[in-house]
Amino acid sequence: xxxxxxxxxxxxxxxxxxxxxxxxxxxxxxxxxxxxxxxxxxxxxxxxxxxxxxxxxxxxxxxxxxxxxxxxxxxxxxxxxxxxxxxxxxxxxxxxxxxxxxxxxxxxxxxxxxxxxxxxxxxxxxxxxxxxxxxxxxxxxxxxxxxxxxxxxxxxxxxxxxxxxxxxxxxxxxxxxxxxxxxxxxxxx
Amino acid sequence: xxxxxxxxxxxxxxxxxxxxxxxxxxxxxxxxxxxxxxxxxxxxxxxxxxxxxxxxxxxxxxxxxxxxxxxxxxxxxxxxxxxxxxxxxxxxxxxxxxxxxxxxxxxxxxxxxxxxxxxxxxxxxxxxxxxxxxxxxxxxxxxxxxxxxxxxxxxxxxxxxxxxxxxxxxxxxx
Numbered sequence: 001x002x003x004x005x006x007x008x009x010x011x012x013x014x015x016x017x018x019x020x021x022x023x024x025x026x027x028x029x030x031x032x033x034x035x036x037x038x039x040x041x042x043x044x045x046x047x048x049x050x051x052x053x054x055x056x057x058x059x060x061x062x063x064x065x066x067x068x069x070x071x072x073x074x075x076x077x078x079x080x081x082x083x084x085x086x087x088x089x090x091x092x093x094x095x096x097x098x099x100x101x102x103x104x105x106x107x108x109x110x111x112x113x114x115x116x117x118x119x120x121x122x123x124x125x126x127x128x129x130x131x132x133x134x135x136x137x138x139x140x141x142x143x144x145x146x147x148x149x150x151x152x153x154x155x156x157x158x159x160x161x162x163x164x165x166x167x168x169x170x171x172x173x174x175x176x177x178x179x180x181x182x183x184x185x186x187x188x189x
Numbered sequence: 190x191x192x193x194x195x196x197x198x199x200x201x202x203x204x205x206x207x208x209x210x211x212x213x214x215x216x217x218x219x220x221x222x223x224x225x226x227x228x229x230x231x232x233x234x235x236x237x238x239x240x241x242x243x244x245x246x247x248x249x250x251x252x253x254x255x256x257x258x259x260x261x262x263x264x265x266x267x268x269x270x271x272x273x274x275x276x277x278x279x280x281x282x283x284x285x286x287x288x289x290x291x292x293x294x295x296x297x298x299x300x301x302x303x304x305x306x307x308x309x310x311x312x313x314x315x316x317x318x319x320x321x322x323x324x325x326x327x328x329x330x331x332x333x334x335x336x337x338x339x340x341x342x343x344x345x346x347x348x349x350x351x352x353x354x355x356x357x358x359x360x361x362x363x
Contacts, residue, residue, distance in 0.1 A: 010247065013269045014268065020243055020276075024277045026236050028280075030291065055358050072233065073330040074333060076331060078335070086246075100256075111250055111332050118339055135347045137317045142315045142351070143311065146305070146308060164302060166308045172316065173316060175258075175259045175320040176316070177316070
């Protein structure tokens, strides 16, 4: 298939951001759905392992749209990686590049650094912390906060919700702390 | 739940059968009253597909871009989130102003979110995880799609994290 080159290039923020913003009216118009993704994790829990936990005792089938939505995201990832793949490695700030070089990170071809996120590294302390502990914090934290970047930072802020502003500020504060003061120690392991 | 007026079209907003738990959530409150067969949900594959492509092509699900964002080394992520919110605010405002209905003719309604301490504690915890994995829940699905199979582990553990939260929920400060 002949796909123009500009389409395969990384999309600038002023293209991607507004398109993401349009997800909100799209889902509302399609069926009164509010944009949010972390809830899919809850629905999966409710569907697979409810185990008498009240938090998972609800009719998850009514929220099934969310699971189709994330299945679509997965398919979108496949499509983007096959048909629309950018042949060049991600271009990042040279300061970050030199910092990461100290930790032996040189592979910029994937969305995640190949040196850190692979099946082999899962069994090292560093890989375990990033993949397993990190994943746990994402799943636990998003539900505790009542939403993630999509549900709070994008949908919640679009509806001018104060709790979403607090949550978004907390995401950023938490990420800022770990990326600058904790992650360097993990990457040194 | 006093904020919800009894005049709302959707019965579930006034009856609040399951609102106490759901009110803390990002979604779940805006369900349809129409009883459609399950395959009506198939249409949500399309916005999902588009969203997945946007996430990959804009590199917002790149671990490197997330590191740049948290080190304030690039405007990219802030630009994406900021412009998405601007478009979102305008869209929501237009929908409210013109009382736009869904494609099935139902009124579109919004439920105010109630603040609780989980927004802060959970938000911080998620922020820690975001900086480590370089992904929030949506990107996990997209990253797996691009062939990073190891992220399946991250996703399964994130589901486990959600489950653990649900299990200990009553004992956590909210």
